Amino acid sequence: MGWKQTRGLARSVPHRRVRQAFLGALGGIYFIAFTSLGRQVLGLHGARGIRPVRDVVDAPRWAVVGRRRWLEVPSLFWWGASDRALLGGTRVGQALALAVMAGVLPQPALAALWALYLSYVSVGREFLSFQWDALLLEMGLLAALTAPAGWRPGPGRWEPSAWEVAAWRMLLFRLYLGSGLSKLQSGDPTWRQLTACDFYFETAPLPTRVGWLAHQTPPRLRRWSTASVLVLETLGPLLVLAPRRARFAGFGLLSALQALIFFTGNYGFFNVQSAVLGLWLLDDEALRRVFPSTPRARPRPVWRTVGGAVAVAPLLALGANELLARLPRPPTPPRWLDGLDTWTRPLRAVNSYGLFAVMTVRRPEITLEGSLDGHTWHPYTFRYKVDAVDEAPAQVAPYQPRLDWQMWFAALGSPPGWLLALVVRLLEGSPEVEALFAQTPFGPRPPRYVRGVLHEYRMTDRKTRRCTGAWWTRERVGLYLPPMELAPPGGERRLRRYVQA
Numbered sequence: 001m002g003w004k005q006t007r008g009l010a011r012s013v014p015h016r017r018v019r020q021a022f023l024g025a026l027g028g029i030y031f032i033a034f035t036s037l038g039r040q041v042l043g044l045h046g047a048r049g050i051r052p053v054r055d056v057v058d059a060p061r062w063a064v065v066g067r068r069r070w071l072e073v074p075s076l077f078w079w080g081a082s083d084r085a086l087l088g089g090t091r092v093g094q095a096l097a098l099a100v101m102a103g104v105l106p107q108p109a110l111a112a113l114w115a116l117y118l119s120y121v122s123v124g125r126e127f128l129s130f131q132w133d134a135l136l137l138e139m140g141l142l143a144a145l146t147a148p149a150g151w152r153p154g155p156g157r158w159e160p161s162a163w164e165v166a167a168w169r170m171l172l173f174r175l176y177l178g179s180g181l182s183k184l185q186s187g188d189p190t191w192r193q194l195t196a197c198d199f200y201f202e203t204a205p206l207p208t209r210v211g212w213l214a215h216q217t218p219p220r221l222r223r224w225s226t227a228s229v230l231v232l233e234t235l236g237p238l239l240v241l242a243p244r245r246a247r248f249a250g251f252g253l254l255s256a257l258q259a260l261i262f263f264t265g266n267y268g269f270f271n272v273q274s275a276v277l278g279l280w281l282l283d284d285e286a287l288r289r290v291f292p293s294t295p296r297a298r299p300r301p302v303w304r305t306v307g308g309a310v311a312v313a314p315l316l317a318l319g320a321n322e323l324l325a326r327l328p329r330p331p332t333p334p335r336w337l338d339g340l341d342t343w344t345r346p347l348r349a350v351n352s353y354g355l356f357a358v359m360t361v362r363r364p365e366i367t368l369e370g371s372l373d374g375h376t377w378h379p380y381t382f383r384y385k386v387d388a389v390d391e392a393p394a395q396v397a398p399y400q401p402r403l404d405w406q407m408w409f410a411a412l413g414s415p416p417g418w419l420l421a422l423v424v425r426l427l428e429g430s431p432e433v434e435a436l437f438a439q440t441p442f443g444p445r446p447p448r449y450v451r452g453v454l455h456e457y458r459m460t461d462r463k464t465r466r467c468t469g470a471w472w473t474r475e476r477v478g479l480y481l482p483p484m485e486l487a488p489p490g491g492e493r494r495l496r497r498y499v500q501a
Contacts, residue, residue: 182354
């Protein structure tokens with residue numbers, strides 16, 4: 001086969017199967033996200049939750065701002081933030097996600113899913129501020145712009161345009177390169193000395209059994225693992241721009257990286273997202289065995305090509321600007337691009353990524369304890385957070401327990417405001433908040449006092465594990481939060497410090 005003929009075939013390789021597989025998987029990710037949120041939303045954001053959405057939408061400043069509030073905080077919950085609306089929204093999200101998985105009305109369903117998830121993220125504050133939330137919104141917006149508009153299940157009538165394929169690959173490129181650059185530019189010695197994996201498995205927010213096993217591997221293997229992560233996240237993205245066979249190799253390598261991260265650390269649905277996004281490195285020929293029969297595509301109308309380019313070109317420009325901003329001396333963006341970035345920021349249209357730029361080398365953990373008399377203390381048991389030393393780390397992902405995750409962040413610094421709000425709810429005996437725990441020690445009667453105790457955890461070695469059955473050792477550091485009680489009735493329910501005699 002001549003060179004010209006081969007080049008022509010490469011140019012004509014379609015991506016309708018890829019789009020079909022990707023959108024079905026994205027619907028599954030949305031289903032996971034809304035199912036996970038539905039189990040926690042009342043405890044986190046309900047009227048008696050830790051961070052009620054009503055506190056956001058009823059803030060006095062919005063009465064002055066007026067309709068501009070929709071631009072600053074785009075959320076459907078301006079129309080109502082009752083517990084019924086919060087819980088019902090997750091059910092609607094599940095139904096829309098199933099429609100996308102079935103290929104029914106993919107474009108309208110994806111647009112509705114994006115708007116609905118954005119509504120939660122915009123008012124969710126700390127508990128909906130994770131990178132996978134941002135990535136899901138970015139993927140969801142781009143999917144709504146590039147999905148087929150038909151109602152019948154299938155790959156769609158027209159091929160994705162070159163602009164649309166480029167937009168998806170740009171997102172994949174930014175995701176990995178941003179993660180790699182953040183580690184190199186942070187100046188963190190554990191990455192520079194290739195010792196990051198000496199700490200990573202032990203200090204992961206929600207570790208796993210596989211992570212415990214990985215922590216037992218020889219130091220030389222852990223250094224090799226650290227170097228491999230840096231190479232895959234800095235040089236691996238170049239495979240996105242490479243010829244067909246190299247892109248396929250990139251798909252395999254990056255998917256393997258995500259699988260390893262998935263089983264050694266619970267990062268919600270982030271690894272699933274990243275792996276699914278890698279499908280855009282493939283083409284329909286690679287998926288022929290999965291989708292053996294695909295109807296021939298109709299000629300792509302000019303208006304569809306132009307419309308697709310107009311839709312994704314701003315996202316491509318913003319994505320390129322986000323990458324350039326990471327340079328040591330970033331160029332000054334044109335005023336129109338800077339204005340576009342400001343206007344789209346509340347929509348989370350383009351985001352920056354980079355987990356573990358600075359590796360945590362210690363594992364402090366907070367134990368919340370309650371007491372009826374100020375002398376005898378009983379712990380609150382979390383569902384997934386590291387707690388009892390003989391309890392095996394659990395595989396939780398792709399489900400994400402958002403309170404357990406935030407407890408890990410809180411232990412690294414001073415008590416955040418949401419943690420004090422959590423203490424108030426425990427002292428009030430909020431059933432929605434107590435449902436976030438595996439066990440609360442006081443039944444229907446709330447405690448009079450709540451405090452936080454700080455412990456330092458370390459993973460055990462194989463010998464200790466065989467002899468004692470313990471997965472962890474821990475040492476008490478001291479009080480993280482002094483004993484607190486509610487102020488006497490008659491006014492606003494506020495905390496006051498309790499000083500034990």
